[in-house]
Amino acid sequence: MYRQALPQVYGFLLSRCGSVVVAEDLTADTFMAAVDALERKTAPPLTVGWLIGVARHKLVDHWRRTEREQRSLAVATTAGAEVDDPWPTVLDVDAVHAVLARLSGPHRAALILRYFDGLSVAEVADYVGRSVHATETLLARARGALRRLYREEYGDDG
Numbered sequence: 001m002y003r004q005a006l007p008q009v010y011g012f013l014l015s016r017c018g019s020v021v022v023a024e025d026l027t028a029d030t031f032m033a034a035v036d037a038l039e040r041k042t043a044p045p046l047t048v049g050w051l052i053g054v055a056r057h058k059l060v061d062h063w064r065r066t067e068r069e070q071r072s073l074a075v076a077t078t079a080g081a082e083v084d085d086p087w088p089t090v091l092d093v094d095a096v097h098a099v100l101a102r103l104s105g106p107h108r109a110a111l112i113l114r115y116f117d118g119l120s121v122a123e124v125a126d127y128v129g130r131s132v133h134a135t136e137t138l139l140a141r142a143r144g145a146l147r148r149l150y151r152e153e154y155g156d157d158g
Contacts, residue, residue: 005048009055016112018097030055060109060127067105099149107142
Protein backbone atom coordinates (compact mmCIF):
# COMPACT_ATOMS: atom_id res chain seq x y z
CA MET A 1 0.00 0.00 0.00
CA TYR A 2 2.83 2.39 0.85
CA ARG A 3 4.44 2.04 -2.59
CA GLN A 4 1.09 2.52 -4.31
CA ALA A 5 -0.05 5.50 -2.23
CA LEU A 6 3.23 7.38 -1.72
CA PRO A 7 3.33 9.14 -5.11
CA GLN A 8 -0.32 10.16 -4.82
CA VAL A 9 -0.08 11.44 -1.25
CA TYR A 10 3.21 13.26 -1.89
CA GLY A 11 1.91 14.75 -5.16
CA PHE A 12 -1.27 15.90 -3.44
CA LEU A 13 0.71 17.68 -0.74
CA LEU A 14 3.38 19.14 -3.03
CA SER A 15 0.81 20.62 -5.41
CA ARG A 16 -0.88 22.40 -2.53
CA CYS A 17 2.03 23.63 -0.44
CA GLY A 18 4.63 24.22 -3.18
CA SER A 19 7.50 23.21 -0.89
CA VAL A 20 9.39 19.94 -1.30
CA VAL A 21 10.54 19.97 2.32
CA VAL A 22 7.07 20.60 3.74
CA ALA A 23 5.49 18.03 1.40
CA GLU A 24 8.05 15.41 2.46
CA ASP A 25 7.48 16.10 6.16
CA LEU A 26 3.70 16.03 5.83
CA THR A 27 3.85 12.83 3.75
CA ALA A 28 5.83 11.17 6.52
CA ASP A 29 3.34 12.47 9.11
CA THR A 30 0.47 11.10 7.01
CA PHE A 31 1.92 7.58 6.89
CA MET A 32 2.79 7.69 10.60
CA ALA A 33 -0.86 8.55 11.29
CA ALA A 34 -1.85 5.54 9.17
CA VAL A 35 0.40 3.28 11.23
CA ASP A 36 -1.11 4.67 14.44
CA ALA A 37 -4.63 4.14 13.08
CA LEU A 38 -3.89 0.54 12.13
CA GLU A 39 -2.84 -0.23 15.70
CA ARG A 40 -6.31 0.69 16.99
CA LYS A 41 -9.05 -1.91 17.21
CA THR A 42 -11.41 0.28 15.19
CA ALA A 43 -8.96 0.94 12.36
CA PRO A 44 -10.50 2.44 9.22
CA PRO A 45 -9.95 0.67 5.89
CA LEU A 46 -6.57 1.80 4.60
CA THR A 47 -7.16 3.29 1.15
CA VAL A 48 -5.49 5.98 -0.92
CA GLY A 49 -8.58 8.15 -0.47
CA TRP A 50 -8.36 7.83 3.30
CA LEU A 51 -4.65 8.70 3.20
CA ILE A 52 -5.38 11.79 1.06
CA GLY A 53 -7.94 12.86 3.67
CA VAL A 54 -5.35 12.45 6.42
CA ALA A 55 -2.85 14.39 4.30
CA ARG A 56 -5.37 17.22 3.87
CA HIS A 57 -5.80 17.43 7.65
CA LYS A 58 -2.02 17.38 8.15
CA LEU A 59 -1.66 20.25 5.67
CA VAL A 60 -4.34 22.33 7.38
CA ASP A 61 -2.68 21.65 10.75
CA HIS A 62 0.65 22.76 9.26
CA TRP A 63 -0.89 26.02 8.05
CA ARG A 64 -2.44 26.66 11.44
CA ARG A 65 0.90 26.03 13.15
CA THR A 66 2.71 28.32 10.70
CA GLU A 67 0.15 31.04 11.24
CA ARG A 68 0.53 30.87 15.03
CA GLU A 69 4.31 31.15 14.65
CA GLN A 70 3.99 34.14 12.31
CA ARG A 71 1.57 35.88 14.67
CA SER A 72 4.03 35.52 17.52
CA LEU A 73 6.68 37.31 15.44
CA ALA A 74 4.57 40.15 14.04
CA VAL A 75 1.03 41.46 13.88
CA ALA A 76 -0.31 41.53 10.37
CA THR A 77 -3.34 43.49 9.31
CA THR A 78 -5.55 42.66 6.40
CA ALA A 79 -7.60 45.25 4.54
CA GLY A 80 -11.20 44.53 3.63
CA ALA A 81 -12.08 42.47 0.59
CA GLU A 82 -12.56 44.03 -2.81
CA VAL A 83 -16.08 43.37 -4.05
CA ASP A 84 -16.90 42.41 -7.67
CA ASP A 85 -13.31 42.89 -8.77
CA PRO A 86 -12.82 41.44 -12.26
CA TRP A 87 -9.74 39.30 -12.40
CA PRO A 88 -8.26 37.12 -15.12
CA THR A 89 -9.10 33.45 -14.81
CA VAL A 90 -5.79 32.28 -16.30
CA LEU A 91 -2.87 32.86 -13.96
CA ASP A 92 0.68 31.56 -13.86
CA VAL A 93 0.61 28.49 -11.59
CA ASP A 94 4.12 29.06 -10.21
CA ALA A 95 3.27 32.70 -9.51
CA VAL A 96 0.08 31.70 -7.70
CA HIS A 97 2.02 29.21 -5.53
CA ALA A 98 4.58 31.91 -4.71
CA VAL A 99 1.83 34.35 -3.73
CA LEU A 100 -0.07 31.69 -1.74
CA ALA A 101 3.11 31.07 0.26
CA ARG A 102 3.07 34.73 1.30
CA LEU A 103 -0.53 34.62 2.57
CA SER A 104 -1.45 33.95 6.17
CA GLY A 105 -2.15 30.34 7.11
CA PRO A 106 -5.94 30.72 7.36
CA HIS A 107 -6.13 32.57 4.02
CA ARG A 108 -3.93 30.00 2.28
CA ALA A 109 -5.85 27.07 3.78
CA ALA A 110 -9.25 28.47 2.86
CA LEU A 111 -8.27 29.24 -0.74
CA ILE A 112 -6.63 25.88 -1.36
CA LEU A 113 -9.44 23.88 0.20
CA ARG A 114 -12.07 25.86 -1.74
CA TYR A 115 -10.44 26.27 -5.14
CA PHE A 116 -7.76 23.57 -5.42
CA ASP A 117 -9.71 20.83 -3.67
CA GLY A 118 -13.13 22.04 -4.82
CA LEU A 119 -14.76 21.85 -1.39
CA SER A 120 -17.96 23.75 -0.67
CA VAL A 121 -17.87 26.69 1.72
CA ALA A 122 -19.56 24.52 4.36
CA GLU A 123 -16.89 21.82 3.96
CA VAL A 124 -14.12 24.42 4.19
CA ALA A 125 -15.76 25.75 7.35
CA ASP A 126 -15.63 22.26 8.87
CA TYR A 127 -11.94 21.87 8.01
CA VAL A 128 -10.86 25.25 9.35
CA GLY A 129 -13.13 25.14 12.40
CA ARG A 130 -15.22 28.24 11.65
CA SER A 131 -18.86 28.98 10.95
CA VAL A 132 -20.03 29.15 7.35
CA HIS A 133 -20.51 32.92 7.60
CA ALA A 134 -17.03 33.42 9.07
CA THR A 135 -15.60 31.18 6.34
CA GLU A 136 -17.31 33.23 3.62
CA THR A 137 -15.71 36.35 5.09
CA LEU A 138 -12.36 34.57 5.37
CA LEU A 139 -12.56 33.53 1.70
CA ALA A 140 -13.45 37.05 0.56
CA ARG A 141 -10.53 38.52 2.47
CA ALA A 142 -8.21 35.77 1.26
CA ARG A 143 -9.18 36.40 -2.38
CA GLY A 144 -8.57 40.12 -1.88
CA ALA A 145 -5.18 39.49 -0.29
CA LEU A 146 -4.23 37.09 -3.08
CA ARG A 147 -5.22 39.64 -5.73
CA ARG A 148 -3.27 42.44 -4.07
CA LEU A 149 -0.12 40.39 -3.62
CA TYR A 150 -0.36 38.94 -7.12
CA ARG A 151 -0.79 42.38 -8.67
CA GLU A 152 2.05 43.84 -6.61
CA GLU A 153 4.38 41.10 -7.76
CA TYR A 154 3.21 40.36 -11.32
CA GLY A 155 1.01 43.27 -12.38
CA ASP A 156 -2.61 43.08 -13.53
CA ASP A 157 -1.96 40.62 -16.33
CA GLY A 158 0.43 38.32 -14.50
